[in-house]
Every structure is written in C-alpha cells, then in structure tokens.
Amino acid sequence: MMTVCKAVAAGNVASNRELIDGHFLMNVKLPLSLERPLPGQFLMVRIRGRREPFLGRPLSVYEFQRHVKNVTCEFLYRVVGKGTQFLSQLRLGDAVDVLGPLGRPFEIYPPNRKIVLIAGGMGIVPMTYLAGHYRSSGAGRNMKIICYAGAQNADALVGIERMQTCSDTRISTDDGSRGYSGLVTDLFARDLRTYDPRETAIFACGPRPMMKQLAVMLKDKSFPCQVSVEERMACGVGVCLGCVTAVKDDWGKRQYKRVCKEGPVFNIQDLIWD
C-alpha cells in the first residue's frame, strides 16, 4: 500500500491567494510523474533555491487533479510562522520543490459504515480530501458522510465549502459566531450516542488538545477512529527520527513512532497524550 516517491518534483505556483485573513489556497503545477496522494498522505513543500525557510514544510493535500501534461495539487494552509509566511509570499510561476506523497494514508473501511469526519482548524484539509475520495470512489458514493467542522470563529472557518457539497456538515465555533457555540468535540459529543460503533467509522484531524479530548470521549467505546497528527518534521521520509510521537505498541508499551512514516495517520487508541 505504501508508495514511495522517486525524487523531488519540480513545481510551479499556478495561484496562491488569501482566502481569509492568514489562510491561503495555493495551487501548484507538478509533473505527471507525481503519484496521486492517498487520503491522509502529505507532501513536503520547499521554495526552490532558498535556504530560508531551511526545511521543507509538511502540507496535506486539499485537492489533486491529473491533466494531460501535468498534475495540479492544491494546498490550503494557515500562516503560523516563518515557513508558512514565506510560502504565502509566493506568486504565479515561482518554483517550489515537492516531495511525496508521503506517510501512511487513512485505511479506507469497507463501505458499509457511516463516515464521521471531525475537523478542527486546518484539520479540514485532509478531511476534505478524504471526503472527496469517498465520494469519487465508486464504493463510497452512497455512503452517509457527516462532517463536524470547528474553528475559533466564523471568520476563521475556511475550506468548508467543498466539504459541504459532499457531506452533511455541522459547524461549531469557539465563540458561537457561527453554528454551535463551543468546541467541535463538544458538538460531536452531543450526537455521539446516535452513532453505532459497529456501523460507524470516525476520522479526525485537528489541534492536539482537540484530539486528546476525542480520545478521552472514545476511550471505552469501540468506534474505529483514525486520526492524523502533526509534529515538526525535517526529512518527511523517515530518516531523521525528528517527528516522533508517543504510541503504545502491541503490548501496550510506550514507544516512539515517526509521524512521517508510521503516521501521520494513527488509530486514536494507540496514541499517548501526556
């Protein structure tokens, strides 16, 4: 199942615009040799020929399209530091290097389940790509997809448009400026008892505290739940051991796993949240 890319792909920015304050949608044209990322996989993105930012930055795929002469990959990202700041300054034609697709993708369960997606903040990105995958793959076309999407406030709710076209989307904002007032996990908690663990599959991506809360909520329940976690990365391919997160191994013993290789997707019950 794991696919390995053969080299760094040379891309060019086709567009890069600010959707809402500090949130950018960037479309990158890439060679046909780039494989289609599976839901949950990510790419390492770097500005070509620059040493600042120095390392690539991991970004999830928001949309991916094959064309006759190239492929295009869309990224949706929030400016949080220097790396994303520099990315946000890229303009039409600027050169970027892209490494990927990387990481362990979501396991796609057989289509006899309800799909619940829980997205906090930029977690919406892999969730959207996953929902798109379900919808476009024959098997998933008739599945019920419910998406819970949370953000700090209505203005920060970005990227949910595409989600809305393919799922029943329920929105929360921390300040109540749109949808449910509170955390997205609280919104989901209200509905939790309506889902049957044997007929439901949960997928989640968001800030660590949100995921932790979800883990607590699901602790004694038997829902299958896969989450995509984030960690600072250097190589993205598993050689530097820089991106580890603590997980329980098969015997329940604590050990570190590479988010870029054994992750970013983990079963929520395997993760250790201390």
Place this chain on the structure above:
Amino acid sequence: MMTVCKAVAAGNVASNRELIDGHFLMNVKLPLSLERPLPGQFLMVRIRGRREPFLGRPLSVYEFQRHVKNVTCEFLYRVVGKGTQFLSQLRLGDAVDVLGPLGRPFEIYPPNRKIVLIAGGMGIVPMTYLAGHYRSSGAGRNMKIICYAGAQNADALVGIERMQTCSDTRISTDDGSRGYSGLVTDLFARDLRTYDPRETAIFACGPRPMMKQLAVMLKDKSFPCQVSVEERMACGVGVCLGCVTAVKDDWGKRQYKRVCKEGPVFNIQDLIWD
C-alpha cells in the same frame, strides 16, 4: 559635501530585466526622502525580509530621477555570485531596502578641462552617471567628454548606449569583436600623449588589474585622476572596517582606508596595488 542618509529607504522594484546574458537593469521606486546621489556614490541594496543574501550589496547608481511622488533609481549589474543572482530574480513590486547615498563622490573639477572617462566592464555604471551629471549641470554642458569603454567581447558591452549620447565613446574588446582589440587601458595609452595634463581630468572605474595598469601608465605624469574602487562590504557606512583598501597617507606611509567611507573614490596615486 558628504551627505548622510537618515535611514533605510523602502523601495519597490519597478522593473528588472536582463539586457544581455547575466547583465540586469533594475529600476527601483523609492521615497522622496532619498537624496540624489552624487556621481561616484553608491547604495547598499538588500532584499527586504530575507536573510539570504545576508548582507546588502553595494551598487552604483546608473540613473536617478525625481518624480512628483517618488524617486526612481536605476541599477545596472552583472550576476557574479549569490547576491546578484538573487537580485536578478526580483520582479515587479518586490520589496528592497536601500541605504544611501553613501561614500565619497567624485570631485567635480572646474569646467575648464577635457574629461576622460575610462570604464572597464561594469565600471561603465558610475562613469555613465558621472557623464550625465556633467552634461546636465550647466557648467559641463560644453565640455568635451571622451569615454573609453572596454569589455571582454562585443556581447558583454553593456550600458554604453547612454554614454554614447553624451560623449565621444571609444570602444575596446579583449577579443577584438568590437572596436579596438585589446585592453581598454591600451586603447587609452595610444591616445595618452594627445592629452595635456593641465587641461584634462581622468576618471576611471573597472577591475583592479585595469586600474593598476592605469596607475602604472600615469605614474610619472601629472594628470589628476580619480578612480572608484571596489571591495567587499558589510555595512557600507564605515562602522565595520570590513572594506578597507591600502593607500598611502600624506607622508607616503601605507595605511588602510574604508572604501565605503573615505572611498570608493580615491586619487589614483594614493592607492597601493600590491
């Protein structure tokens, strides 16, 4: 005479195009507060917000114009390393920081002399600005300006167009592909005896070996000759002592002078060429 700039001026690239292979003409829009550089002065140019290149790069002024709302400064530069490489990638609207005008300008002699300009390679830049100054200042309008301009070959002869409009221009190329075949100093040497030291003022800028040869040629002659020399710079304003060149002091003793402060213009007989 020396003018000190009060701060770094925030500029924006208005255009930046490759004239001939590896030679760029860049026009930068700058605030009105930027003083008009005197011939021989330079500016420190940096790409705003980047640490690579790290230091500013000294560039001579090729042309300077005041407009109603801003000033524009033209630079003509050759890509020789990382700094100029990055400059060459700038595009319309990109932000640059400019510090200046800096350095000791050419001393403008009273207009009763023939002006001889000798330019090797990119030395054409300050020579062109100087010629323009002579022509536009009332005093110099009727002076005779002869310019010797040399380059490696016809293809590398860049920037001489403007010079030709205001002077009698004589061209040399190392390979003879245009004009005199040989070094520009040799071309000038052929004419040397036609100039009267009491009626001539020489200005020169070019690679160090060319300047050294000129110094040897003029050694026992009494021509006033000012040259603009180059040295790697960090601050451009005289604080780091990084840019020194060896000169003879008033008693003939060897000492170091800052090219950015006591220079870049020196009397040729003061320089030490070892």
Place this chain on the structure above:
Amino acid sequence: MVNVRDIKTAVKIGSLVLKNPVMPASGTFGYGEEFASFVDYNLLGAIVVKGLSLEPRAGNPPPRIIETTGGMLNAIGMENIGVHAFIKEKLPFLAQFNCAVIANVYGETVEEYQKVAEILSGAKGVHALEINISCPNVKKGGIAFGTDPDTVHDITGKVKQATNLPVIVKLSPNVTDIAEIAVSAQDAGADAVSLINTLTGMSVDIISRTSNIANLTGGLSGPAIKPIALRMVWEVAKKVSIPIIGIGGIMSPEDAVEFLIVGASAIQVGTANLINPLATMDILEGILAYLEVSDIMDIKDLVGSLKTERPREE
C-alpha cells in the same frame, strides 16, 4: 495590560545602571560617529565602541569579510586608532549623549590590558570596560587568552586592580566549557560577563583555492550562531551570579527576548547593525512591546524565566 511607560527596564552592571538592556556590540558600531545620524543614543542602554589597544593598529589586509549562510566571517585584525587617540578624538563626541559609554579593551599581553584599562579609567566619559579576551596571547604563542580559566582569572584580576570602573569580561565561544571560564572571571572580580564573541571559521574560494579571508580564518557572527550563543548564555547563567550580557545573532526583538529568558540581563546587537543601522532601536522597541503584551512590569522578571519542565500540550 501594563502601560509601556511604567515598565521597569533598568539593568545594573556593577555600580553602573543602564536605563535599558539594549546596546550595540563592539566592532559593529565604530566609535559611535557614523550611527549618530540614525540612532538616538539617548535612548540606548549603552554604547560599546570598537576594541581599543594601547597603540594604534592597522589591522589585517583585505579581504577582511565574507558572507556565509546566515552570517559573515570577519578578520578586521583589531584595527583601531589606539586608546589615546580615542580619548582625545572620539570620546568628547560620545560624552554629549545621555548614555553610558563602554570601552572594549584589547591587548596582546596582560600588561597591555592593564595599561589600556588604567588609561581609560582616567578619562571622563567612560562608564565601564569590556575586556575582550578572545585575542591571541602573543606570549603564549597566539593561543587566545580566553580559552584558559587561569589566564582569564589573571587578566580579570589585574584589570580590576587597574580600574575602578565596572569590568565586563567578554568570553570567547571557542572553548569546551564556557561556564568554567565565566566562573573564573567572576571569582577574579568581574562585574559582569558578556558572551559570545565570534566563533572561528573559514571560507574557501574554490576557483583560486585561497581563503576568502586574507587572514585565512575569521570570526563567524550573525543569526547562524544564535543557537550556540543562547546555549552558552544558558550554561553560564546556571553557574554565575553576576549579570550576563547576551550576544550572538540577535536580529529581532524576539531574538533578544530569547536571550533574556535563558538568563541574560542585557543584550548586545552586533552584525544586525551592519544590515540595518536602526537595529538597536527596533529591538529596544520590540522588547518593550513584548513586555507590554506579556504583562511584565519589570524586565528582571523575564530574565532567566525559562521553564525547563515542558507541558506537552502547548
């Protein structure tokens, strides 16, 4: 939120009180003449001038500098006009500002350090001495003074005898254990330590196969060395009780705050001045803004406030 005007920013170095912790680093501000048109010296904590020796020094032949990734190498070779000319020609200009003047002192023998210190102590308008011990010790075959704890103890003690000005010992980072050196300086009576000076480095032109620096090696400065400088300040802060002045790659207010958090009471801005003559002012303003939004009333509360237990949820 605190009002920025109420924030206490004073820093004590021995008997000297600086109004705030921001000053330029020696060698990146000349003798304070060139930057007077950019920076209002009345606002700075102090001015630190280029290193002074007993006699004028011509310095090294060019090229003296080369850019490297995130920094630069320099081998100026301690070019300076000598302590006497400094006092006569440069000090009167600086004396007009309401700002402490710190003289950076350089010697090739312990006696030279002592002599220069003595001369500067007699001059009106010098408020503290910074002893640059990263200099080659001519008597010991060119090994830097600053790499041996005993030599540092010796120099510090001798300089202290020669002056009643506060003495700051400026440490070399080219050592195995900088904290040990700092403790030596403290034991010998130093009023403060400043660190780091440059790391010795090299850069080669592969076409001519010569060094890009005529002196062969040079001192590395700039943001490239900031992580090393921060670590060294942290190590020294754990071992000494005298104030520490943090130096090394400070380009922004955020950088300066990092140094304060790991234990520096004040900071010096070096290479950043060469890129932006307003760097000291920009950094001072930014530190104040940080204190304001962080609700810190006295900068002392920030100094050494690093939390070493790291809660996993940030």
Place this chain on the structure above:
Amino acid sequence: MVNVRDIKTAVKIGSLVLKNPVMPASGTFGYGEEFASFVDYNLLGAIVVKGLSLEPRAGNPPPRIIETTGGMLNAIGMENIGVHAFIKEKLPFLAQFNCAVIANVYGETVEEYQKVAEILSGAKGVHALEINISCPNVKKGGIAFGTDPDTVHDITGKVKQATNLPVIVKLSPNVTDIAEIAVSAQDAGADAVSLINTLTGMSVDIISRTSNIANLTGGLSGPAIKPIALRMVWEVAKKVSIPIIGIGGIMSPEDAVEFLIVGASAIQVGTANLINPLATMDILEGILAYLEVSDIMDIKDLVGSLKTERPREE
C-alpha cells in the same frame, strides 16, 4: 581537459578503499532503507548508518527538532534499534549493494563502545566503524567523551583492540582545541577522523518560555555551521597524517570541494539529505564536474591544496 571517466576518485581509510569520497553522515540516512528508492547506493563511496548502541534506545521525547537560521537543532537522543537488531534486520539489505557500510557506534561507557565494536566486527557486511565520541559519558557525569584528549585516547585504543575493522573517530566541535583531540585519536591508532559532529545549541519559544527542544539543548547542523567545520578540518589537517572526513553543512558540490581543499580526503553529507534525498548523488556528480574543468586527474591532488599565500589580484 581530462575525461571524467579517467579521474581517480578512490580514497583509502585504513585498509578500506572507498571508490569515491562521498557518503552520507550518520543519523541523516537512517539504516539505508528509506533512501534506497532515491539514491543508487552502488555509486556512493560508503553508507554510514544511524548511531548504534548495545541495547535499543527510545530516544528523547518530542519536539526533537527545530529550524534555525541556515540550519536546525536536533535532539534525537540516539534512538536506535540496538546493534543486534541492526545486524539481523538491517544489514542484510545493505549487503546487497556494492558499497562500503560504515557503522556509527555509540556508548555511555568505554566498555559499551568496545562491546558494540566487537559485535559489529563479527558481522558480515560492516566495513568500518565510526566512533561517535560526542556522547555524554555517564560515568563522568554526562560530560561528553569527546572533549578530553585522554578519554579519546582511551576509547580509541580500546575500540581498536576490539576490532580489526578500520576505525574512524568522529570528533565533537564543542572543544577548545579539536586538533589536540584528533592527535590523541591518531596516537591511539585511529585509521581516520571525521569531523564535525553538531555544535550544541538552543532555541526558545518566547510565548510559552520553554525550549523548542524537549531535551532543552540540541545539536546544530546545516550550512550555518559550515565555516566552523571548515576551520576545524583545516586545523586538524595541519596536525594529523591520517585521512580526515569532512562534515558540516555540506549542501552543494562547491561546499564539498572547499572541505577537500582544506584537507579532507572524503566528506559526509548530513542535513542536506533531509532537504533533498538526492543530495549525495548531486554532490558526487558536482565534484566530478569540478575535477574535470579544473583538470585534476586524481582527487588526491585536490586534497589539502589550499594556497595560503594570497596574491592580491584575483
């Protein structure tokens, strides 16, 4: 101009002949599995694997890395699967390539170094050992082994006794005099030295006032440290006669050539791999191109060819 195919690139490390001087640096290439799809190992001078200890180690908690200007800090904490698992699970894969395998060895006691070396020497497919002495010496209170010449002499000697493979001693840059340490290693029988390992550094999050590295400090690598690494190779080259492997911030063929010119016989590419998995190949190709245009028939003629007299006219 020479033909690139005729250029001699072989490098001797003790009894081991590498076909060319380019190899990855330990810890930036894993155990060689991940990069096999990018790099043709048959073309590399050698593969150097992640540091191995006697028992498996879990390593440090995250965050383990942070970007800095022109480089990065890491504190992986020597996570590794242990020497036995390496031999059983990883070595067979590497053995299929026509490429020397160098095992990086790590220990907390001299005995551990010796034991790991012994075990590796019995394994088929390991061609040399690289002894990482930048590790905390548990017996001596966590001070790194590599900072004391006597300890280095001791470790090197003991490891040499335990193996008949060529032994490369990898030096720490966090020392006052790296040449002294290199000489110690040579005297004790090291077949080569490699340098530099990372410089200890720090980085602080000013919002949470915690270190950006859970371990508090980390090792600085990348182009930021290249000038320091070059200078150290130059210093060591003046003092030892065994081959030197240059490491530190090599991102391009030009960087690698600088190291060869100051005296390295071979080079390791570290952090560059993390940014560009093809870095080793690109650098190898570029070195060959440089040799070709420079008319150098044997790479040995480039090694240590720095001209220290610098004609002013370049």
